[in-house]
Amino acid sequence: MIYTTTETIAGAxxxxxxxxxxxxxxxxxxVGRDIMANLKGIVGGELKGYTEMLTEARSKAVERLLDEARQLGANAVVxxxxxxxxxxDGASEVMAYGTAVRLK
Structure with missing residues (x-):
């Protein structure tokens, strides 16, 4: 399924x-990520554990968005x-949203 941040899909x-x-x-x-984040806070730098966590969460949110779009009969989300x-404290939500459409 096509999904995009734009409002239209070129050629469709x-x-x-x-x-x-x-x-x-x-x-x-x-807990392990928290310990490493606290240590990184002292010396500075990217908190790779959190980056990985949020990347995984974003991927799951997109999967769920696409599943919902499929249930509506969509073939794209714009x-x-x-x-x-x-x-x-210690928990974050990642939400993906868009408009389910059917392309010609």
Whole structure:
């Protein structure tokens, strides 16, 4: 399935708009990652454990978004956006949302 951050897909025409679709995941921190993050905080640098965690969470959110779009009969999702928010201390949500469409 095609998904894009743009509102249109070059060379394709939207036949029908099926509605807004979302996919989200709430990911918690791992104690090992917290320890390494605290150590990195002293010397500076990328927190690779957290980068990996958020990359995985974003991938899961996109999978869920696409699953919801398929259930509506879509063959593409346009206008995809991502948001993040803190749910509790030590847990964050990653949400992907967009518009499910059927292309001609």
């Amino acid at each position: 025409e939207i036949d029908i708009v099926l509605g807004v679709v979302t996919g989200n995941v709430v990911q918690s921190k791992h 206008g995809v956006r991502f948001t993040t928010s803190a749910i509790t």
